[in-house]
Amino acid sequence: MTTPQPGTVVAGAVQRRRVVVRGVVQGVGFRPYLYARATGLGLAGHVTNTTEGVVAEVEGAPAAVALFCDRIAADAPPLALVDSVDHREVPAAGGSRFSIEDSLTGGPARTLVSPDVATCADCLTELADPADRRHRHPFITCTHCGPRFTIVTGVPYDRAHTTMARFPMCADCAREYADPTDRRFHAQPVACPDCGPRLQLLVGQPDRTQPAQPATGRDPVAEARRLLSDGAVLAIKGLGGYHLACDAENSAAVSLLRRRKARGDKPFAMMARGIDDIAHLVQLGAEERALLIGAVRPVVLLRRRTDARPGPGTPWPSDAVAPGSPDLGVMLPYTALHHLLLGLPGDPPGPRLLVMTSGNVAGEPIVTDDDEALERLAHLADGWLMHDRPIHVPCDDSVVRVCDGERLIVRRSRGYAPLPLALPHPVPATLATGGDLKNTFCLAEDHRAWLSAHVGDMDDLATQHAFERAEQHVETITGVRPGILATDRHPRYRTGQWALRRADGRPVVRVQHHHAHIAAAMAEHRRDGSRRVIGVAFDGTGYGDDGAVWGGEVMLADYETYHRFAHLAYVPLPGGDATVHRPYRMALAHLYAAGIGPTDDLPCTAACPPDERSVLLRQLERNLNCVPTSSMGRLFDAVSSLAGVCHRAGYEAQAAVELEAAAVGAAADPGPGYGFVLRPAGTADGRQLIMDPSPVVAAVVDDVRAGTAPTLVAARFHAAVASLVLHVCTAAREQYGLHEVALTGGVFANTLLSSLCARTLSENDFTVLRHREVPPNDGGLALGQLMVAARTGAAHTSAAD
Numbered sequence: 001m002t003t004p005q006p007g008t009v010v011a012g013a014v015q016r017r018r019v020v021v022r023g024v025v026q027g028v029g030f031r032p033y034l035y036a037r038a039t040g041l042g043l044a045g046h047v048t049n050t051t052e053g054v055v056a057e058v059e060g061a062p063a064a065v066a067l068f069c070d071r072i073a074a075d076a077p078p079l080a081l082v083d084s085v086d087h088r089e090v091p092a093a094g095g096s097r098f099s100i101e102d103s104l105t106g107g108p109a110r111t112l113v114s115p116d117v118a119t120c121a122d123c124l125t126e127l128a129d130p131a132d133r134r135h136r137h138p139f140i141t142c143t144h145c146g147p148r149f150t151i152v153t154g155v156p157y158d159r160a161h162t163t164m165a166r167f168p169m170c171a172d173c174a175r176e177y178a179d180p181t182d183r184r185f186h187a188q189p190v191a192c193p194d195c196g197p198r199l200q201l202l203v204g205q206p207d208r209t210q211p212a213q214p215a216t217g218r219d220p221v222a223e224a225r226r227l228l229s230d231g232a233v234l235a236i237k238g239l240g241g242y243h244l245a246c247d248a249e250n251s252a253a254v255s256l257l258r259r260r261k262a263r264g265d266k267p268f269a270m271m272a273r274g275i276d277d278i279a280h281l282v283q284l285g286a287e288e289r290a291l292l293i294g295a296v297r298p299v300v301l302l303r304r305r306t307d308a309r310p311g312p313g314t315p316w317p318s319d320a321v322a323p324g325s326p327d328l329g330v331m332l333p334y335t336a337l338h339h340l341l342l343g344l345p346g347d348p349p350g351p352r353l354l355v356m357t358s359g360n361v362a363g364e365p366i367v368t369d370d371d372e373a374l375e376r377l378a379h380l381a382d383g384w385l386m387h388d389r390p391i392h393v394p395c396d397d398s399v400v401r402v403c404d405g406e407r408l409i410v411r412r413s414r415g416y417a418p419l420p421l422a423l424p425h426p427v428p429a430t431l432a433t434g435g436d437l438k439n440t441f442c443l444a445e446d447h448r449a450w451l452s453a454h455v456g457d458m459d460d461l462a463t464q465h466a467f468e469r470a471e472q473h474v475e476t477i478t479g480v481r482p483g484i485l486a487t488d489r490h491p492r493y494r495t496g497q498w499a500l501r502r503a504d505g506r507p508v509v510r511v512q513h514h515h516a517h518i519a520a521a522m523a524e525h526r527r528d529g530s531r532r533v534i535g536v537a538f539d540g541t542g543y544g545d546d547g548a549v550w551g552g553e554v555m556l557a558d559y560e561t562y563h564r565f566a567h568l569a570y571v572p573l574p575g576g577d578a579t580v581h582r583p584y585r586m587a588l589a590h591l592y593a594a595g596i597g598p599t600d601d602l603p604c605t606a607a608c609p610p611d612e613r614s615v616l617l618r619q620l621e622r623n624l625n626c627v628p629t630s631s632m633g634r635l636f637d638a639v640s641s642l643a644g645v646c647h648r649a650g651y652e653a654q655a656a657v658e659l660e661a662a663a664v665g666a667a668a669d670p671g672p673g674y675g676f677v678l679r680p681a682g683t684a685d686g687r688q689l690i691m692d693p694s695p696v697v698a699a700v701v702d703d704v705r706a707g708t709a710p711t712l713v714a715a716r717f718h719a720a721v722a723s724l725v726l727h728v729c730t731a732a733r734e735q736y737g738l739h740e741v742a743l744t745g746g747v748f749a750n751t752l753l754s755s756l757c758a759r760t761l762s763e764n765d766f767t768v769l770r771h772r773e774v775p776p777n778d779g780g781l782a783l784g785q786l787m788v789a790a791r792t793g794a795a796h797t798s799a800a801d
Contacts, residue, residue: 016045016059016092019069023083024112024419025054025076026157029143031100032185033077039180041068044095049103049156051479059092079114079144079295081419083448100180103156113152113477115415116239116395118297118334120145122183127336128344133172136344138221138337139197139389143187145295149418149453150240150393151189155477159188163390170195197389199337202374203227204382212374212384221340224385225350228341233257235359235373235381239335240395240414240453241366242359242373244380245271247351251318254355258320260380262362264650267322269299269329269397271356273342277315278330278353281308287402296415297334298398301327306665315352324646324654326661331356331397334415337385358396365456365466368394393473394466395453403751404758409775410749412440417453418474421773421783424526427790431471431482433495434782435513437652438775439463441471441495442782444790445480449523451774451783458494467498486511486789488781490543509789513542513781514553514745515562520784521742521776522559525769529559529791531740533769534732536725536757539745539777540580540633540653549573551631551745552691554728556736559791566678566689566728568635569593572626574619583637583655584608584647585616590638592620594694596701603644603704632721632747635693642700643713653746659714660750666715674699674720678727687735691728696720722756729766742769746777 021030026049034047034056041064047056058068073082119127123140126132134140141147154161169177173192176184184190191197201220202212215223224234231253233246244261246253248270257263272278275292282288282302291300303326310316322328333339343350359367359377367373368391373384399411409416429445436458443450452470456463475481487499489510499508511519518535527533535555544550545564552568571593579585587604591597598605598613608616619626633656640646640655645662649655674696681688696717703713729741741761748754748770758768774780 013062014059014092015062015065016057016090017065017069017087018090019056019058019072019085019087020053021056021072021082021085022053022112024079024081024114026112026155027114027143027148027188028079029077029185030054030080032143032180033080034072035098035100035180037068037072038098043068044098046099046101048101049158051104051155055104057090057093058098059095077144079117081112083112100186103158112420113155113157113418114148115296115417115419116147116150117145117295117415119336119339123336124339127339134192136221136340137191137193138199138335138340138387139189139191140336141187141189141191142183143185144183146187146189147239150391150395150414151389152477153392157188162188163392164189164191167191167196167389197387199385199387202384202386204378204384212378215383220385221337224383225341225343225348227383228351228354229349231256232382233260233380235367235377235384235386236337236341237370237373237384237386237391238337240391240393241368242377243356244359244377245341245354245356248317248321248353248355249315249351251320254318254320257355257357257380261357263357265323265654266651267325267327267329268355268357269331269399270317270321271331271333271338271342271354272315273352274332278302278328280311280314281305281317282328282330285402285405287405287407291400291402291407292330292332296398297331298400298415299329299331301329301399301401301410303327303664317353321355324658324661326657326664327401329399356397363457363460363463365460365463366394366396393453393470401749401751403770404755406770407772408749408751408754409771409773410777411438411454411779412451412775413454418450418477420448420450421524422526423447423449423523423787424528427786428484429480429482430484430486430786430790432486432511432782432785432789433488433499434785435488435778436490436493436495438778439467439495440779440782441467441474442786443471443474443478443480443482444786445478449783449786450474450478450480451780454779464494464498467495482506484509484789484793486782486785488513488516488543488785507793509785509792511785511788512545512562514539514550514555515557515788516781516784517744517776518555518557518562518742518784519559519787520774520780521744521769521771522557523783523787524771524773524780527740527769529787532556532558532736532738533740533742534565534729534738535562535742535744536729537745538632538747540631540747541629544630549627549629549631551629551633552635553630554689554691554732556732556738559787564688565732566691568630568632569690569692569694570628570630571634572620572623573629573631573634574616574626576625576627579634580637581649582647583641583649586634586638587641588613588616589620590635590642590693590697591701592617594697596698601705602642602701604638604641604647607641607647632745636747638697639700639713639717642697643704643710645710645714656747656750659717660752662711663714663718663752666709666711669712669715669719671712671716673716673723676720676724678731689728689731691724718753718756721753722760725757726760726764729761730764733766739765740767740769744771744776748776
């Protein structure tokens, strides 16, 4: 067959078809793609953005029309995600050309907005080219890269519905924007040095009593690099909020930022100029490299190399960047501004590694507003590198790690949100509010679920306001109006209280915390719920049906019901949050539960001040202010302190993180290891098991008293937990004939434990479901909540079978 020449409508019989493409098809070059496809085939017609997606009508020879419709999804632009392509014949309208028309508004929103995308190679080439008019322009972007989600105010995705609407295009940018053959055709954030946005550097005053003043240097980026080199802490406005940055090789600067932010020992993330600047520090496989250089550019948690040594000419981060952590969190530049800060070829020397941590006060949401940044970050930053493009949607950096060669998302935010998740079956319009820690919410309808960007911990009023704004924005861009609300069963969760206040007659479904974790893993793996799975849900805390703090749970679950098949034996949790922050208290509680005296030769006893110890022991003996807990996360805390690894936690899960780090460094184990005891719970139906950690605690004590290295104690404990999981799952299979195991909950962000469990289960013919698309921690909780609520409606019950 002969292919028609571009721009020519073939004479003879004609056909016209209306084509609707749904998915992530706006802001990714889809209209130029269809324009080129149509003109290349000599078709007439038009294409436009609408609230339901991209709509085209093409007219010409039937064979050419068929070629146009064929492989639209398969040949789509790289950033597009096509959900569906529908086309039908419509009456011919005539015409001799194909055009791109203005977007159509009105009707329910059904198109999908793209996440923010790292600066592409073509833009980076222009950025470094002195002959290019966008040379060193910090906001260089095109159809294939740049901000999307964080600047969108409505749909369809047009400049008028973004925060770029305030920047009129210059003549050159307008010409590129209107040229279908140009890379910037209908690139909504298109800009250049002539039409903005623009940077400004403000420098704080030494006494911090006077407002910050504009820097005297003519180039804000060059002056910012100089300040960073001199040890300053800068607040830098990015895509989804402000970062606090300093030279990661400068111990004084890193320690200063740590003190100002009251960071404790929580690791900082770093930004490196390129892979060569961190390859000598960390273990890098193909998967890690792909994550670092891909379009998302998350923070990647990379295992430190044991043979790493400082050398001439190679960057070496300060020990204050990530003290006690087995990993370094690293990302590569994802905006032109980042590339400029770290230096282009030929630039004067400057920092090669930058600490880049969220610009906020501990416990508050990331700062996005410029005036707010000057006020709220005044005691943290020495200067502010800001720009005048508003951020409409806050969006923290995503955090991922690689486990057994596959991605494990720890925090799903920039670069992933607001991409929808495909559901295994259609659901009614539902909003799940998630939990109060690591909050994300989830909005779903039909076969799609939109998990929000990371919101944060809901203790702070500012975070609660951020939750409300984010929820309204997701409703706006998706067009979903939820008729069902889902939330956690905890009576004091702020997310649950919000759901009740906002219900307005809609049913509110309370979902048990660990059932939601398991349902999230099932949904991610497209399980339709027709068959139960063995759900191993290990985390720090979750409200139990009996009012206890659950967290070491093995459940047999589908979307409608769950049966608590096994759980860790209850131990007293003395003092609530105080125990979470002081793992030695949890160690003493486990010693008490195991009938072992807290002698002075144990590290946890020595770590507890004598006055506190006497009060704590009275609490335990009299059961005063002691909530029972089955938490696996708290058991990790206890063993960490028992082994002398970590006694005080300055950030969430610090004791467990450092216990994992110790286990990774252990030598080969010649000993017998540790073992839990499984025993009947004594329940009425006799079908529940207790996983008793007392023998493990006793064995740890014996090893510590015998002088066994903490690394070996840590390794033996991890192996014992993996063995426990295998034995409990085997018991569930023998009794119920189930073969699928979902590993979920925050404890399974521990890649050593996850890998051990998955390997032993797989070797024993189990199918293992692990999280890859949503976090195993509470950041994925909302997905499970909505799946349970959508199936059960307004009445959800815990079943015994």
